[in-house]
Amino acid sequence: MFKKGLALVMIIPLIMFVIAGCGSNDQSGETGVKKKAEPVDGELKPLEKEATVTIAEDGSASGAGFYIAKEKGYFEDYNINVEFTKFSNSDQMMPALAAGKIDIAGGISSASFFNSIAQGINVKMIADKGHNIKGQSYFSFVIRKGLQDEIQSYKDFKGKTIAVSTKNGVDDYIFSQMLEHAGLTRDDVQFELMSNFGNMTGSMANKQIDAALQIEPLITKGVQQGVHVPFGDATDYAPKAQIAMVLGSPKFVNERQKVALRFMVAYLKGVRDYNDAFVKNKGGKDEIIKIMTQHTSLQDPEIWKKVRVTGLNPNGRMFVDNIKDQYKWYQSRGAIKGNLNFDKAVDTSLIEKAVDVLGEYK
Structure with a gap:
């Protein structure tokens, strides 16, 4: 849609x-x-x-x-x-x-x-x-594999580089809802505008970004490739988006x-x-x-x-x-x-x- x-x-x-x-x-x-x-x-x-x-x-x-x-x-x-x-x-x-x-x-x-x-x-x-869908969001955050101990809550996104595919689009809105849920502001993170979701996977593999608001099937494929792991669920902070x-x-x-x-x-x-x-x-x-x-x-x-x-x-x-x-x-x-x-x-x-x-x- x-x-x-x-x-x-x-x-x-x-x-x-x-x-x-x-x-x-x-x-x-x-x-x-x-x-x-x-x-x-x-x-x-x-x-x-x-x-x-x-x-x-x-x-x-x-x-x-x-x-x-x-x-x-x-x-x-x-x-x-x-x-x-x-x-x-x-x-x-x-x-x-x-x-x-x-x-x-x-x-x-x-x-x-x-x-x-x-x-x-x-x-x-x-x-x-x-x-x-609650608990199964096809459009949700992933974090770079290896950061699981460092990022255990949304508050731990502070200081991290996060890729989002749009500015003033639904991705940006979801991102803002996550920040509000975490008690963070945009100044607390490094926003990386990245319109190509496939590039997010590559940038994650190269350790250029720490987290991304990603979509399926790239969430599943990135897990299979050992690049990232899903983090939370979009319905944690935007249950009826x-x-x-x-x-x-x-x-x-x-x-x-x-x-x-x-x-x-x-x-x-x-x-x-x-x-x-x-x-x-x-x-x-x-x-x-x-x-x-x-x-x-x-x-x-x-x-x-x-x-x-x-x-x-x-x-x-x-x-x-x-x-x-x-x-x-x-x-x-x-x-x-x-x-x-x-x-x-x-x-x-x-x-x-x-x-x-x-x-x-x-």
């Missing part, structure tokens, strides 16, 4: 080529082949004609709900054809989404993301696309409501399968891992069995209060220009309707 590096969070993550004309101005969203309208979930019937939904997705792990719903036929059950497309950056993606040229995308929390909306790019945050969000085009959410509801129901079914496999260990993990290897850059099934996975809410709900807190934090640092109307930018109606169809996942 997400910068490429956060692709496994949500991130930051949130990181794609513009295709034009993929949206539809047809309020029904129905474009093609007729299908027999047999109810799929409850009384919700498939669309009578096939509808295409275009998703901007860069192969991040936080897109699991999309991939699983596609491969397991949940979109097809509702006569929805999904098409994935990529953009080189969010500066291209956000206007295309606002204009309805694409229907769905992922957004990573950052000052630049909020600035885009505050300055008039009309997109809607509609569902969760990445957060940390929203890393990434599913974004919807206003045209899709408002003008193609029949399509949008069925899309969201199918998406949540994919997310629930993901949680059943990775969080509840209810079985089916091999099938889900196979789907993830087909759609993401992590193609080693054995690594998938070991990594901490992106948290995805099976009921689709976001930490809306935290989204607002992050916005205020960026604002306090002078990184926001303009004002964001959250009542307009956040729309949870689709996920609530989809949960009404499927029932609460507990």
